[in-house]
Amino acid sequence: MKFEYQRPATLEAALKFLAAAGGDCAPLAGGTDLLVMIQEGLVGPRTVLDISRLEELKNIREEDGRIEIGALVSHGRAAAAKLLREKAALLVESCLQIGSPQIRASGTIGGNLVMASPSGDTIPALYALGAGVVLKSVTGTRTVAIEDFFTGVKKSVRRPDELLTAIVFPAPEPSARGFYNKLGQRKALAIAKVSVAALVTRKGEKVEKVRIALGAVAPTVIRAPRTEEYLAGRKLDPETIAAARSLCAGESRAITDLRSTAGYRDRMAGLLLARGLEDLL
Ligand SMILES: Cc1cc2nc3c(=O)[nH]c(=O)nc-3n(C[C@H](O)[C@H](O)[C@H](O)COP(=O)(O)OP(=O)(O)OC[C@H]3O[C@@H](n4cnc5c(N)ncnc54)[C@H](O)[C@@H]3O)c2cc1C
Structure with a gap:
């Protein structure tokens, strides 16, 4: 070609x-x-x-409580960045689960988003972090909420004259904890069959806020609003986690394809959430 x-x-x-x-x-x-x-x-x-040598798209910084990651930051660099390890560990976890060391050294977060695959590993973590996607063209700059960026499998609102230049999100509160759990065919070099990311903020023993995102179970990554609503205000104990697990499985909208069956994916979405919440305990 x-x-x-x-x-x-x-x-x-x-x-x-x-x-x-x-x-x-x-x-x-x-x-x-x-x-x-x-x-x-x-x-x-x-x-x-x-565009791989455009240095202005390779920064990772925090300013006025907002974290910005340049579109050309590779998964490997994101995973090694002190700022992200301290404040966005769930994104670091998602980057570490991509492909292999070689793929993580070259592949970028911007590229992962523009591909708009429902199984893209960084996407659920960025949903949970409440990220915005910065798009630039000669006519101006716009920031689109990540949930409005994707319109279907491999489809997004990015116009052909726009470059994705950065990803931005509010720095999570110090007490916030998150996770990214992925189920693939193998432990490395495997696309997600299902994945779950969540960011949980607690006040005392109770969940104050939670954002949950499910990957590979719908044409785009989706939130799990009923599970989020259920968890808010409750103490994270085994009964609450069991109820959240079954609610989350019910919110998964998986299909059967060559990688997995719909029913298995739905159940695994609940299980991956429950495991993440148990780890937070
Ligand atoms: C062996 C292998 C294993 C993989 N494993 C995983 C995995 O486990 N998880 C996973 O999520 N992905 C995986 N991938 C897919 C891929 O590595 C990632 O999606 C990666 O993040 C893509 O980034 P890139 O910089 O290489 O994008 P590129 O290949 O350079 O570009 C991808 C697309 O995005 C466009 N694009 C890139 N950057 C921009 C920008 N800034 N603005 C506008 N358009 C842009 C390009 O034109 C192209 O259409 C794998 C790929 C391979 C080959």
């Missing part, structure tokens, strides 16, 4: 190029998905726009 290759030196030049390309141009970040798709003939862009 032949394509034109461009490597702009600045973000501004990249955005101008993308605007002029009229949609027939694929940004290249880590290349772990794009190069496979090109090789398999699944996509055939006229131009590949290599």
